[in-house]
Amino acid sequence: MKFVCPVPRLKYDQVQMVHGAGGMAMGQLIDDMFLAAFDNPLLRCRDDAAVLPNQWAVSTDCFVVDPIFFPGGNIGTLAIYGTVNDVAVSGATPRYVTAGFILEEGFSMVDLRVIVASMREAADDAGVQIVAGDTKVVPRGKADKIYINTTGLGILQGPALSVHRIRPGDLLIVSGTLGDHGIAVMSQREGLSFETDVTSDCAALFDLVQLAVDQGKGAVHACRDATRGGLVAVLHEFAQASHTFIQLHEAQIPIRESVRGACEMLGIDAMNVANEGKLVLAIAPEGADAVLRAWQSHPLGRQSAIIGEIHDEGVGVVINTRFGTQRVLDLPVGEPLPRIC
Amino acid sequence: MKYVDEFRDPQLVRGLVDRLHRITHHSWVVMEVCGGQTHAIVKHGIQQMIPSKIELVHGPGCPVCVTPLELLDKAIILAARPDVVFTSFGDMLRVPGSNSDLMTVKSQGGDVRIVYSPLDAVALARKLPHKQVVFFAVGFETTAPTNAMAVWQAKAEGLTNFSVLVSHVLVPPAMTALLAASDNRVQGYLAAGHVCTIMGTEPYEPIAAQYKVPIVATGFEPTDVLEGLCMLVSQLEEGRCDVENQYARSVRATGNTLAQKRVQDVFEITDRNWRGIGPIPLSGLALRDAFKDFDAASRFELGHLDVHEPEVCQSGLVLRGQLKPYDCPAFGTQCTPQHPLGATMVSSEGACAAYYQYGAVPP
Numbered sequence: 001m002k003f004v005c006p007v008p009r010l011k012y013d014q015v016q017m018v019h020g021a022g023g024m025a026m027g028q029l030i031d032d033m034f035l036a037a038f039d040n041p042l043l044r045c046r047d048d049a050a051v052l053p054n055q056w057a058v059s060t061d062c063f064v065v066d067p068i069f070f071p072g073g074n075i076g077t078l079a080i081y082g083t084v085n086d087v088a089v090s091g092a093t094p095r096y097v098t099a100g101f102i103l104e105e106g107f108s109m110v111d112l113r114v115i116v117a118s119m120r121e122a123a124d125d126a127g128v129q130i131v132a133g134d135t136k137v138v139p140r141g142k143a144d145k146i147y148i149n150t151t152g153l154g155i156l157q158g159p160a161l162s163v164h165r166i167r168p169g170d171l172l173i174v175s176g177t178l179g180d181h182g183i184a185v186m187s188q189r190e191g192l193s194f195e196t197d198v199t200s201d202c203a204a205l206f207d208l209v210q211l212a213v214d215q216g217k218g219a220v221h222a223c224r225d226a227t228r229g230g231l232v233a234v235l236h237e238f239a240q241a242s243h244t245f246i247q248l249h250e251a252q253i254p255i256r257e258s259v260r261g262a263c264e265m266l267g268i269d270a271m272n273v274a275n276e277g278k279l280v281l282a283i284a285p286e287g288a289d290a291v292l293r294a295w296q297s298h299p300l301g302r303q304s305a306i307i308g309e310i311h312d313e314g315v316g317v318v319i320n321t322r323f324g325t326q327r328v329l330d331l332p333v334g335e336p337l338p339r340i341c
Numbered sequence: 342m343k344y345v346d347e348f349r350d351p352q353l354v355r356g357l358v359d360r361l362h363r364i365t366h367h368s369w370v371v372m373e374v375c376g377g378q379t380h381a382i383v384k385h386g387i388q389q390m391i392p393s394k395i396e397l398v399h400g401p402g403c404p405v406c407v408t409p410l411e412l413l414d415k416a417i418i419l420a421a422r423p424d425v426v427f428t429s430f431g432d433m434l435r436v437p438g439s440n441s442d443l444m445t446v447k448s449q450g451g452d453v454r455i456v457y458s459p460l461d462a463v464a465l466a467r468k469l470p471h472k473q474v475v476f477f478a479v480g481f482e483t484t485a486p487t488n489a490m491a492v493w494q495a496k497a498e499g500l501t502n503f504s505v506l507v508s509h510v511l512v513p514p515a516m517t518a519l520l521a522a523s524d525n526r527v528q529g530y531l532a533a534g535h536v537c538t539i540m541g542t543e544p545y546e547p548i549a550a551q552y553k554v555p556i557v558a559t560g561f562e563p564t565d566v567l568e569g570l571c572m573l574v575s576q577l578e579e580g581r582c583d584v585e586n587q588y589a590r591s592v593r594a595t596g597n598t599l600a601q602k603r604v605q606d607v608f609e610i611t612d613r614n615w616r617g618i619g620p621i622p623l624s625g626l627a628l629r630d631a632f633k634d635f636d637a638a639s640r641f642e643l644g645h646l647d648v649h650e651p652e653v654c655q656s657g658l659v660l661r662g663q664l665k666p667y668d669c670p671a672f673g674t675q676c677t678p679q680h681p682l683g684a685t686m687v688s689s690e691g692a693c694a695a696y697y698q699y700g701a702v703p704p
Contacts, residue, residue: 014448322351325386328700333679
């Protein structure tokens, strides 16, 4: 018998799907390609929104979700909420949004009208105006139905929240159940469709951020919405930016039963699954109770929970299981792939 | 959650751990055969709870890990053909072939699609009559019945644009080969619960008798693994070598005879090469003559590919329970899930990936 294995393939010659999946591969692409070329102090901060010298916060995002309609929303809802949330987590009040559309020749006008109406509704809900836009149409087959880019602008009243303000001793609060959006979208995907009562959690999170800032006073250090890559991706950003070590408590992490069920079936972890309406907050302990109470009495934060804390020894993310054991929560390479058996 | 929480109950777990500590007096080397069990063990930190006298070694039961390089290279050739829609379970896409992997082929324009069931691939063939839909039929006895069903259904419908690239392997011959090896350390097996669900526990009787090792068909939840360990250690301490069934809520002695029948209708037993381990006689499944038309390798005249696996990583030793992942010099440095050297680092069921993902460290 021979015991052997293949040679490594250490770099990518082509862009692959993992480069857009919010995991390690995407982080590497951003560092080696984009940051290397565009490097400047604002970009280097790596927060969800850049805070410009005049206290405006700006963030941009592209939306290519498939399918474009899913339980609880559509690509238009996401395009507004996703971007205003990225602005809001800096502590800024979102004010203006721009919208760019790439449309595939032959795309249904009825669908487009529904998407645009959803965008208007979401913008009203989030208190922003859509003030500039762009439209491009590409030949059939050169794009998949519709892609949307939105850029959001918001104004800061106080100091910006930032991952660089995280300190050992901070507590971590999550604003509700994890994985709802990702499971709702996956349940509709071709080849993977399954029945679930889960709907996307996409929502404007500005109110929750402001509640935290008001109630937590200066104790709120950093805030992120746990989108692509889920909770685990956010926590790795926290740990890396602040050079800290994060300890979570499995029993305290809120996950809806139907999401757990779907994740068990697919062989993936809800903590790695995308959300579109959930915040993760790093807050000094003295402010945590007030914020938790305020969130729990808000419709978008009823199931908020303290899920862990920040330590100073080492860098990384570890979870204490229900059995008193520990395991590392590694940053996945890319989108979780359903397993074989 | 029903049928999950009951088997992850911290109090039940504590009780089983206490029992295991009470009954373990000697040192034992125990192999859990299935990658799903390895995953559960590392994820729930079971190694941190059990007596240090019990050494858990991780078995070859990871279908992605043992699929031979030649088959993978054939899959990559097929996936790159413009007339082919290549369908596969998700895990296979990142496993390195000789020069590429399926994910790379996809990024270069190959039509590679993840399906959750081979029957979805059959449906795709129905939907795309002008394309050749190929399904990568890999796995153990667990995936064989649905893969057999897909071929059966395609034949019944007269679908001429569906075929399968077969790389099925069987667990008992591999367990036997490990025990027969001169450097074997395994003293007892936790057999793979889902394989036993299909095939029953009877195929293990001759193995237990011939090699004098106890075998316990075991499930995948923390309480399953711990109860399986209690049953196995009791046998070892008492000097018994019986086949027992921990996973009684799923496994019957005779297994699922309907599923077995469909597998036998479509497949016959053949010699098979295991990646990282080598050839094992009568350890795989191939399509029977009546279904040969659905064999992608012959439909596309792939013939024999000459492949060489450079001796870089040591996943063969890991798959045989001879080496712990963290004892491999490449583990976590040259070899990570992002840039795997071997399949054991790619699949979520591979021991190296489980150790890496959950940060298992030497005791």
